[in-house]
Amino acid sequence: MADNKRIKKQTTIKKTAEQPKSKSRCPVFKKCGACQMIDTPYEQQLRKKHAHVAELLKPYCKVESFIGMEKPEHYRCKVHSVFTHDRKGNPLSGIYREGSHEVVPVDSCLLEDEKADAIIASIRGMLKSFKIKTYDEDNGFGLLRHVLIRIGKNTGEIMVVLVTVSPIFPSKNNFVKALLKEHPEITTIVINVNDKQTSMILGDKEKAIYGPGFIYDICCGMKFKISPKSFYQVNPIQQEVLYKKAIEMADLKGDEVALDCYSGVGTIGLIASPHVKEVISVEVNKDAVKDAILNAKINEVKNITFYQNDATVFMQQMADSGDKVDLVFMDPPRAGSTPEFIGSLITLAPKKVVYISCSPDSLANDLKLITKGGYKAEKAIPVDMFPFTRGCETVVLLTKTN
Ligand code: SAH
Numbered sequence: 020m021a022d023n024k025r026i027k028k029q030t031t032i033k034k035t036a037e038q039p040k041s042k043s044r045c046p047v048f049k050k051c052g053a054c055q056m057i058d059t060p061y062e063q064q065l066r067k068k069h070a071h072v073a074e075l076l077k078p079y080c081k082v083e084s085f086i087g088m089e090k091p092e093h094y095r096c097k098v099h100s101v102f103t104h105d106r107k108g109n110p111l112s113g114i115y116r117e118g119s120h121e122v123v124p125v126d127s128c129l130l131e132d133e134k135a136d137a138i139i140a141s142i143r144g145m146l147k148s149f150k151i152k153t154y155d156e157d158n159g160f161g162l163l164r165h166v167l168i169r170i171g172k173n174t175g176e177i178m179v180v181l182v183t184v185s186p187i188f189p190s191k192n193n194f195v196k197a198l199l200k201e202h203p204e205i206t207t208i209v210i211n212v213n214d215k216q217t218s219m220i221l222g223d224k225e226k227a228i229y230g231p232g233f234i235y236d237i238c239c240g241m242k243f244k245i246s247p248k249s250f251y252q253v254n255p256i257q258q259e260v261l262y263k264k265a266i267e268m269a270d271l272k273g274d275e276v277a278l279d280c281y282s283g284v285g286t287i288g289l290i291a292s293p294h295v296k297e298v299i300s301v302e303v304n305k306d307a308v309k310d311a312i313l314n315a316k317i318n319e320v321k322n323i324t325f326y327q328n329d330a331t332v333f334m335q336q337m338a339d340s341g342d343k344v345d346l347v348f349m350d351p352p353r354a355g356s357t358p359e360f361i362g363s364l365i366t367l368a369p370k371k372v373v374y375i376s377c378s379p380d381s382l383a384n385d386l387k388l389i390t391k392g393g394y395k396a397e398k399a400i401p402v403d404m405f406p407f408t409r410g411c412e413t414v415v416l417l418t419k420t421n
Contacts, residue, residue: 161184250307
């Protein structure tokens with residue numbers, strides 16, 4: 020009931036003020052290119068995205084209304100800013116111009132958490148007095164390359180990651196003191212050393228210079244540890260809506276064995292664990308599996324097992340050994356699953372499949388194969404995880420027909 024109420028509330032979308040045609044809501048819209056729908060009123064964004072998903076899924080099932088956000092701005096709780104300087108040596112921070120390494124200065128972004136943007140602005144403002152030079156990609160001089168902020172929306176914890184080319188950060192204690200004076204809400208500060216010529220933001224070495232070096236967030240009543248490199252959805256409000264929908268659609272009775280494929284840091288499996296007998300999770304990324312095991316410990320979940328493996332290989336092994344599962348959650352990356360994974364899924368023959376997708380195109384491709392294998396798509400619900408962009412997240416329930 021509470022869930023229904025919440026969803027109802029979320030679907031009554033407030034009108035965002037329409038902007039005059041000539042002026043974009045974002046001054047760097049053209050240079051950045053991340054928000055394809057920045058100047059489209061929110062309801063219209065949802066209508067457009069719904070039409071796109073509905074068209075792709077037409078052969079399989081009807082698509083319910085998009086679950087939008089009540090306040091679609093500033094949802095990103097993971098914010099990255101690249102640091103450089105102008106010709107006079109004044110520090111600049113912002114984003115890379117699309118397809119290049121030129122930095123477009125950004126002070127505030129409509130997608131990003133406002134506190135994160137304010138912290139980035141403070142750091143930029145402090146650099147001169149601390150004589151900290153920003154890194155120069157052309158000649159390799161300077162220290163500070165990037166700042167990454169991660170916010171635990173439901174815990175209020177804030178992590179600041181200073182990405183530098185060297186582990187030696189001059190007057191680091193005073194720098195920490197000055198930053199905390201401006202933003203006492205920061206709970207941890209980490210120096211991450213990236214001395215390679217690479218497009219990756221984070222390097223391998225890191226050291227907490229204030230606090231524990233990680234934050235926690237809470238999602239659907241479970242606590243999750245977020246380290247600088249952990250995968251965690253960028254929109255925590257809609258993440259909770261999405262996972263609740265996935266669990267609700269699975270209609271769990273408590274005696275099921277559930278498989279969570281492409282499990283990341285264990286989120287869906289852990290959230291489902293109180294509602295089933297057992298969860299088996301599989302994920303290819305070693306660090307994510309480590310985090311998942313830790314997350315199970317933190318939440319005292321005992322009925323979950325994590326396997327680090329390629330999901331297709333794991334699924335084939337499960338199918339070959341004649342294992343039985345009642346339900347499969349699958350949340351593959353953008354490219355979708357593989358025909359071999361789906362072949363094994365069909366052999367495994369769970370009663371239900373809950374497919375969580377971040378790409379309607381690959382979802383449609385995979386649904387074609389799953390429905391051919393004796394499953395019916397019962398319903399599809401799109402959740403707006405990425406307002407102002409083309410991104411569409413959809414949950415689909417499939418049931419076995421024979
Ligand atoms: N379910 C998680 C993560 C979804 S993102 C969540 O909701 O947070 C997709 C995940 O699939 C990533 O963690 C990625 O590392 C993993 N992945 C990608 N290819 C994979 C493969 N071949 N086998 C298993 N996991 C894979």
